[in-house]
Amino acid sequence: MENMDYNTPEEFLRQTRDIINIPNKYFIWIVWGILLLVTLGSSFYSIGPDEVGIIRRFGKYATTTSPGLHWKLPLNIDKLNKVKVTYIYKEEFGFRTMQPGVSTKYSHKGYLDESSMLTGDLNVLIVDWIVQYKIKDPVKLLFNIRDPRTTIRDISESVMRQVVGDYSVSEVLTTRRLEVDQSVQDKIQEILDSYESGIAILTVKLQDVNPPDQVKPSFNEVNEAKQEKEKMINQAWEQYNKLIPRAKGEAEKTIREAEGYALQRVNTAQGEADRFEATWNAYKTAKEVTRKRLYLETLSEVLPRASKIYILDPREKSILPLLQLEKKSE
Template identity: 35%
Template sequence: MTLKHIYQATAGIIILLILVLVALTSWYTVDQSEQALVLTLGEVTEEIKDPGLHFKAPWPIQSVEVFSRETYSLVFGYGEVDGQPVVKMEEAKMLTGDENILLAGLVVQWRIGHMADYLFNAEDPQTMLYNATSAALRGVIGNSTIDSALTDGKAEIEQKVREQLTTLINSYEIGIEIVDVKLQNVDLPNDNVRKAFTEVTDAREQMNTKINEARKYENQKLNEAKGEAEAKLSRAEGVKTSRIETAKGDTANFNALYQSYKASPQITQERLILETMEQIMPGAQIYIMDDNGGTVKYLPIQPLQPNQAVQKGAEQR
């Protein structure tokens, strides 16, 4: 074989290898749970978030970095040994704002939000996330009381840790997005402290129970008093309405009487006198005398009894 043939064979092999390289590196696939970055000569030129088959320039002109869309979990303060959860004392031990020591752990759920930042802005983004988690959790626990951390303040601690951790991660610009923060079991470091705290907690619960019972009794008495007051007000309104209506009726009667008086003063005056006498002396018999003292008329206010009628007839004769 001549030298020319050797050169031709070598060139053919090189061309064949180039064609194979182009065929193998000019396409890529992105799964439903993935996203990708296209790098042209090492610089990000395209973000691919649509799943399926995609094409690009062959290597080394363009390359592809594929990232998962899944949510990851970072466990802080706890670990597993033989499938059993154990406390990592150096991580979990923290100092509260009232200078007490407790053990606290955290689970941070995160995902890759910005692929370019995650790829280029940090050598180890997950280590930075771990350090930021430690700083955020210790900072919040350091501003909380032990009672709050062990009882009803866990939700508030979770919220504050999430806010501080999100602020830190965003300032680092490492492409990580915080999805959720879950505070794990918060506990005391030894049995003696735990027993003492349990006794204090029980006493506090008893105190709260007594306070709730007292408030219940107070509310019951207040409701009874309010009901009684409303009943008295209702009765007073009824009396008020009755008296107003009575006053209106009296006013109407007075106006009618006044009109009668204006028409016949003398007759109205005598009638008023007789009606008044009838009211103040309903059982009396009234005689109207003339100027000489003689009886001119007998006016019984009450209906006459039979013997009174006989007597009246005799007197008239």
């Protein structure tokens, strides 16, 4: 077939009709049918279950369509953008996942520039972290952000450097990791909201945080010394918690026993005083009776404790004969 040059659409249609040898009246209908099919084919579209469709009419936002089959105006009058609104996106910093799965493989080569950071106490750390996000407002995403992925990466790296610079190296390595995560997440979300980006940050999580390889042995020695210090402090507190409560308990027991003894002595003395006063009053009222009662009460207390009892005759001038008689009987 010879090469053909067409100067006008009419010339193209005429030569095409001559080649396929179709009568003129049928050829026109065939062309219109093809155009109609192409138009209808470009008008129908489907939205997946995790997506929404954003329709722009002459570049201006028109409507948002839900999952399913839909129709739009053809010939680029309506333009469609599909946005995944349930999918969770992830950005990795300081490393990349090369092969996900049970035995996931990572690569750290070539990413040192984005992971090297300076802490508040002027130490260098290699910080790896991830950012997970999703689209909460696809209209704002399409109209306000030119490159969402680049924007999120630039903001995340800037904020992470700022937050790490507010903490010491030991805090970022150990005690304040969760606090760093939350602070970075809040700051990233605040910046994205100020851009009206339509992006929701779900997670910011530190992964590996290590000192550079050149100073890692020194860091390990410092960490071991700190761990030993913490161990000794914890042991001291353990002894303190054992001995101090015991000593306090014994001191409290001694105080309570002394207070009880003092109360007992006071009550006893008070009772003795009251009894003596009552006896004195009775004696003043009836001296002979009181004297005899006291005598009998004293005997009732003394006699049970006596091992031998001697009854003397008032006419007897001496008790020696009685004692000698008892000795003979023995």
